[in-house]
Structure formats: structure tokens, C-alpha cells
Amino acid sequence: MAEILNQKQNFLKGIIKENPIFVMLLGMCPTLGVTSSAYNGLGMGIATAFVLLMSNVAVSLVKNVIPAKVRIPAFIIIIASFVTVVEMILEAFVPFLYEQLGIFIPLIVVNCIILGRAEAFASKNNIMASILDALGMGIGFIMALTVLGAVREILGSGSLFGLKFVPDNANTFILFILPPGAFIALAYLTVLFNKLTNKTI
Amino acid sequence: MSKKESSFLGMLLSLLIITVISGFSLGFVNDLTIAPKAKAKLEKKVNALKLVLPDFDNNPVEDMKLIKSEAVADSVEIYPAYLKNEFVGAAVIGTTDKGFSGLIKIMIGFKPTGEIENVVVLEQKETPGLGTKLTEDKFLQQFKGVNISTFKLKVKKDGGDVDALTGATISSRAFCDATQMAYDAFIKNNGSLIELKN
Numbered sequence: 186m187a188e189i190l191n192q193k194q195n196f197l198k199g200i201i202k203e204n205p206i207f208v209m210l211l212g213m214c215p216t217l218g219v220t221s222s223a224y225n226g227l228g229m230g231i232a233t234a235f236v237l238l239m240s241n242v243a244v245s246l247v248k249n250v251i252p253a254k255v256r257i258p259a260f261i262i263i264i265a266s267f268v269t270v271v272e273m274i275l276e277a278f279v280p281f282l283y284e285q286l287g288i289f290i291p292l293i294v295v296n297c298i299i300l301g302r303a304e305a306f307a308s309k310n311n312i313m314a315s316i317l318d319a320l321g322m323g324i325g326f327i328m329a330l331t332v333l334g335a336v337r338e339i340l341g342s343g344s345l346f347g348l349k350f351v352p353d354n355a356n357t358f359i360l361f362i363l364p365p366g367a368f369i370a371l372a373y374l375t376v377l378f379n380k381l382t383n384k385t386i
Numbered sequence: 387m388s389k390k391e392s393s394f395l396g397m398l399l400s401l402l403i404i405t406v407i408s409g410f411s412l413g414f415v416n417d418l419t420i421a422p423k424a425k426a427k428l429e430k431k432v433n434a435l436k437l438v439l440p441d442f443d444n445n446p447v448e449d450m451k452l453i454k455s456e457a458v459a460d461s462v463e464i465y466p467a468y469l470k471n472e473f474v475g476a477a478v479i480g481t482t483d484k485g486f487s488g489l490i491k492i493m494i495g496f497k498p499t500g501e502i503e504n505v506v507v508l509e510q511k512e513t514p515g516l517g518t519k520l521t522e523d524k525f526l527q528q529f530k531g532v533n534i535s536t537f538k539l540k541v542k543k544d545g546g547d548v549d550a551l552t553g554a555t556i557s558s559r560a561f562c563d564a565t566q567m568a569y570d571a572f573i574k575n576n577g578s579l580i581e582l583k584n
Contacts, residue, residue: 247404255397259404266408270415277422280430359516 195314199321205298206329206371207378212298216330217367219289223346226334227327228282229289232271234323237299239267241319244307260303261294268293298322329374336370337361435465438495438504440474442467453571462571473498476576479508480568484560487511490520492561494529494568498576501533505565510557517557525551525558534569 205211215233220226243263251259272290275283283290293299302322307315338344341361343351351357360366428447435446446465453462465477477495484490490510495503507521519525528549539562540546541555550558 251400251404252393252397254393255401259401262401262404262408266412269412273415273419273423277419277426280426363513 192314192317196317196321199318199323199325200328201325201382203322204325204329204378205322206326206333207375210375211301212296212326214292215289215296216333217364217371219286220330220334220337220367221341221362222338222344223331223335225282225285226330226332228279229286230323230327230330232275232286232290233293233296233299234319234327236264236267236271236293236296237302237323237326238316238319240264240299240303241307241315242312243267244303245310245312245315248308256308257300257304260300260308264299264303265294298326333367333370333374336374337366340370341366434493434506434508435467435477435495437506438477438493439465439467440469440495440497440503442469442474444468446477451575453575462568464571464575467495475503476572478568478572480564480566480571482560482564482567484556484563485510485512486517486554486556486560487513490557490560490564492564492568494565494572496569496572496576499533500535500569500573500576501531502529503531505529512554512557516551517554519551519554520557520561525549529565534565539566539569 199205203209206216212233215229219229240260240263244260247259247263268291271293272283275286275290302318306318310318335345338346340358341363343349343355343357358366361370431447439446444467446467449466449468451464451466453464463479466473467475467477475495475497477493480492480494482490488511490512491508492505493508494505497503505526507526510518510521512518512520538546539548541548541550541558541562543550543555544559546562548558548562
């Protein structure tokens with residue numbers, strides 16, 4: 186019973202209690218860089234979550250055979266390989282998204298959420314727990330990026346997932362598609378998130 | 387001593403094995419995706435060609451010519467279009483690095499007379515919401531059916547005929563620059579393109 190409860194905890198903590206974006210404020214580079222629309226945020230979130238899941242599984246499998254001194258280089262090679270796989274698949278099958286995300290796809294390699302989970306969790310836990318941890322963190326990340334992208338898209342371009350709901354020549358808050366808007370939107374969303382989850386900042 | 391040696395060997399081996407595995411699996415995925423990747427690229431090009439050219443029945447991608455140009459270091463790509471062996475126009479790739487964030491790449495379809503049939507923007511990194519408006523019809527509309535020999539390809543602020551985008555004069559200027567480059571390449575080679583097929 187305690188085991189099941191523990192696994193549930195592994196999964197849920199990434200979504201709310203230890204949400205990588207709104208609580209731990211990790212991986213800010215892609216978070217602020219690509220979320221100019223909800224679609225971009227969702228795409229980036231899924232790509233990152235996939236790499237996170239695969240690298241957590243791989244790291245958890247090889248954790249006992251890798252000497253402690255070279256574990257970080259080994260993790261980086263594993264992560265970089267999965268990122269390259271994602272990059273090739275996106276370019277082949279979703280070229281539109283590949284163009285939109287651009288340089289941020291290779292930069293998933295240095296996303297500290299992924300290396301952080303590999304080092305702090307997957308290298309110490311069994312494969313089942315690592316999968317649940319990656320899924321929880323991944324979903325938390327996708328959710329945060331999609332919400333941030335949606336807010337910026339609604340305010341900045343007057344549309345959601347590309348569906349425009351304002352007239353063509355309407356004045357929208359262009360600020361929110363530009364980099365400063367990313368910081369402002371993220372700050373307010375973080376406040377809102379922590380308020381809703383009853384956290385004192 | 388021996389312990390240290392063995393751990394060194396252990397480190398070496400574990401890293402070696404990981405890199406070899408990752409290298410081979412990347413090669414495998416690359417083999418899988420290389421065909422769809424090329425197809426996606428080609429599809430995008432063909433779609434753009436269909437937009438900017440009048441009806442054609444040849445394969446402009448196969449008939450593509452690379453032309454040396456003084457304006458840019460790279461050669462210029464020209465895609466000639468033929469209908470029943472008659473030259474009906476050509477699509478030219480115009481590039482400029484004078485955009486607000488560097489490279490802008492456009493494809494322009496010219497009729498044999500030098501009139502612009504249509505323009506599409508292939509690549510740009512302009513400011514979202516300002517410079518990116520140059521990909522929208524509202525801006526591109528003004529170039530349709532225009533003959534550049536009688537049209538001043540400059541923004542109105544510089545004494546030309548082009549309506550610049552609000553808040554994105556630099557992007558608009560760069561667009562004119564790329565259009566001019568494509569036009570020059572087209573006019574220089576117009577004659578040879580007509581003869582080629584006949």
C-alpha cells in the first residue's frame with residue numbers, strides 16, 4: 186500500500202508540488218524563448234517531455250554500471266542522443282514545428298530539468314519510479330508551456346492555437362509576443378499558480 | 387595502484403560503450419528519416435512554386451538553374467516554368483541579409499515580360515507582430531502584377547512606391563532589396579531561359 190502511494194506521489198509531484206516551471210523555475214531558456222504561441226509551447230513541451238522520459242529510463246537502466254566519476258558525461262551523451270533523435274524526427278515529420286522551434290530543439294540538451302532529473306532522481310531510483318517521475322515532470326512542463334503560450338498568444342496576437350478571434354487590423358498587445366512579455370506573463374502565472382496551490386512565496 | 391588503473395579502464399570503457407551505442411542508434415534514425423526529410427523539403431518548395439508561378443507542366447525543380455550573381459556571394463536559384471514547351475515564367479529565390487534580424491529569403495514568380503506573378507516569403511526571423519507582417523497578403527498584395535522596370539522598388543519614405551509596414555521599415559527595405567536582387571537575376575537571364583526549351 187505504501188509502495189503504491191509512493192509511486193502516485195512520484196508522478197503527481199512534478200505536476201503541482203514540484204512543477205518544474207512554476208515552482209522550481211528550471212529550464213527558463215526554452216520557457217521564455219519559444220512560448221510565443223500555444224502551439225509552439227505544446228510542441229516544445231512534448232519534445233522535452235519525450236527526451237526527459239527516454240533519458241530517465243536509460244539513466245535508470247545504466248546507473249549501476251557507470252563509474253561515479255564519469256556519470257555526468259555519460260548522462261549528457263544519453264540526453265544529447267535522444268535530443269538528436271527528436272530533432273531528426275521533427276524535421277522529417279513536422280517541418281512546420283521544426284522551423285518554429287529552430288535553435289531551441291538542440292538546446293533541449295542543456296535544459297537543466299532533464300539533467301537535473303537524471304542526476305537527482307533516475308540515477309538513484311528504479312526504472313518504474315523513474316518513468317513516473319519523468320511523466321509527472323513532463324506533464325507539468327507541457328502544461329506550464331502551453332498555458333504560458335496560450336496567454337501570450339491570446340494577448341499578443343488575439344488568437345489561440347492559430348484561430349484568430351479579433352479582426353485583422355485590431356491592435357493587440359504586441360509586447361506579449363516579444364521577450365519582455367514572456368517575463369511578465371511568466372511572473373503573473375507563477376504568482377497565480379502559487380496562490381492557487383496555497384504556497385507562500 | 388591496480389585499483390586506480392582498473393577504475394580508469396572502467397571509466398574509459400563505459401564512456402566508449404555509451405558513445406558507440408549512441409552513435410550507431412543515431413545513424414540508424416538518420417537512415418530512417420533521411421527520405422521523409424528530403425520529401426518534406428521538396429514538398430515545401432513545390433508548394434511555393436505552385437503559388438508563385440502561372441500554370442506549368444514541367445518540373446521546375448529538375449530544370450533549376452544556378453546563376454552566378456554579383457550581388458550575393460552564393461549563386462541565385464532560378465526555376466523556369468514551361469507550358470506546352472512555351473516559357474511562361476520563372477521563380478527566382480531572392481535573399482538579403484539586411485533584415486532586422488538577418489536573413490530574409492523570398493521566392494518571386496516573374497512572367498516572361500518581367501511582371502511579378504506572385505511572391506512568397508520562405509524564411510525570415512523578423513520581430514513577431516511587426517516585421518513578420520511581411521509574410522501576410524496585405525503587404526505582398528502590392529507587388530502582384532507589378533513590373534519593376536516602371537515601379538520604384540523603395541519604401542515611400544525613401545522616395546519609392548512601396549507601402550512600408552508600420553514599425554518595420556527596416557524589414558520592408560530588406561524585402562525590397564531581396565526583390566531587386568531576384569529581379570536583376572531574372573532580367574539578366576530572361577533571354578537564355580526562353581531559348582533553352584526551343
